[in-house]
Amino acid sequence: MINLRPAQYAGSWQGDIHVPSYISGYFDGEGCFSVAIAPRRRLRVGWEVRPSISVSQNADRSEVIDHICSYFGCGAIRPDPSDATVKWESRSISDLNERVLPHFRMYPLLSGKHRDVRALDKICMMMARGDHLEADGLRVVVELARTMNPSGRRRYQPEQILEDLRTR
Amino acid sequence: MINLRPAQYAGSWQGDIHVPSYISGYFDGEGCFSVAIAPRRRLRVGWEVRPSISVSQNADRSEVIDHICSYFGCGAIRPDPSDATVKWESRSISDLNERVLPHFRMYPLLSGKHRDVRALDKICMMMARGDHLEADGLRVVVELARTMNPSGRRRYQPEQILEDLRTR
Numbered sequence: 001m002i003n004l005r006p007a008q009y010a011g012s013w014q015g016d017i018h019v020p021s022y023i024s025g026y027f028d029g030e031g032c033f034s035v036a037i038a039p040r041r042r043l044r045v046g047w048e049v050r051p052s053i054s055v056s057q058n059a060d061r062s063e064v065i066d067h068i069c070s071y072f073g074c075g076a077i078r079p080d081p082s083d084a085t086v087k088w089e090s091r092s093i094s095d096l097n098e099r100v101l102p103h104f105r106m107y108p109l110l111s112g113k114h115r116d117v118r119a120l121d122k123i124c125m126m127m128a129r130g131d132h133l134e135a136d137g138l139r140v141v142v143e144l145a146r147t148m149n150p151s152g153r154r155r156y157q158p159e160q161i162l163e164d165l166r167t168r
Numbered sequence: 169m170i171n172l173r174p175a176q177y178a179g180s181w182q183g184d185i186h187v188p189s190y191i192s193g194y195f196d197g198e199g200c201f202s203v204a205i206a207p208r209r210r211l212r213v214g215w216e217v218r219p220s221i222s223v224s225q226n227a228d229r230s231e232v233i234d235h236i237c238s239y240f241g242c243g244a245i246r247p248d249p250s251d252a253t254v255k256w257e258s259r260s261i262s263d264l265n266e267r268v269l270p271h272f273r274m275y276p277l278l279s280g281k282h283r284d285v286r287a288l289d290k291i292c293m294m295m296a297r298g299d300h301l302e303a304d305g306l307r308v309v310v311e312l313a314r315t316m317n318p319s320g321r322r323r324y325q326p327e328q329i330l331e332d333l334r335t336r
Contacts, residue, residue, distance in 0.1 A: 025193025
């Protein structure tokens with residue numbers, strides 16, 4: 001199960017468990033697909049886009065987090081002492097585009113959360129082309145990101161970012 | 169995917185997703201395997217054993233809960249208006265023994281949570297034989313239940329129940 005490439009995912013079984021399907025099921029429950037957009041003076045466009053895919057589990061049963069890290073062959077595992085959980089997270093655009101998102105294209109989530117995955121997928125493809133570094137591309141990113149995680153809280157509202165882009 | 173029997177689980181695919189594996193992955197993240205033991209005067213042994221397998225999801229993406237209900241062909245779906253989630257739960261001993269637990273024997277959880285499933289499985293098998301209606305059997309149930317969900321809170325402590333059984 002180590003460092004699988006998308007083409008090899010399908011052949012991955014553990015006993016009667018089809019590992020790619022199990023991982024999608026796990027992410028459907030516990031996974032977080034998010035895009036943070038925060039001010040960054042150094043960038044000409046003034047805002048930085050930070051996509052992330054992560055998943056947590058109680059530290060006392062974190063085996064599945066190790067599985068996930070090996071399966072994707074990327075990302076990092078960090079303990080969160082505040083609530084005794086362990087988190088796997090991938091934030092690198094190339095890892096997300098080449099290792100993580102191809103999995104979710106092949107084994108999509110069965111709940112409405114798949115819409116978050118699809119929006120994140122589009123954003124990461126745009127970022128690979130550098131679209132987010134120009135105001136026009138960033139506007140599209142902001143609109144895609146606003147459709148994600150409607151129940152989550154945002155530090156910077158989409159309207160605020162779009163207004164800033166208008167006046168720049 | 170309706171009313172599957174254990175023998176048919178294996179053939180259940182949705183596109184490239186192996187549904188039984190997906191469901192085990194989902195339960196590894198969001199599932200709750202629990203046994204409540206509460207006083208009940210009407211029973212000679214004085215305590216009632218209530219096993220439960222349940223899983224929740226935000227109401228705005230509850231499709232996967234519907235899938236799970238159809239897949240097992242038992243249990244009930246209830247909205248929880250307090251936190252805008254929807255919960256599927258099975259509490260019937262015969263449903264648990266005949267429809268739900270055989271799945272988790274065939275497609276076990278990959279995290280340490282599988283120990284909870286195994287303890288619950290043993291308790292439900294004992295209950296099918298009526299062991300929990302006698303003090304000796306109930307003692308074993310209490311010991312098995314105390315190993316489960318170590319992070320969860322209990323209304324009645326195992327020591328309290330065992331002490332009561334001693335003095336009965």
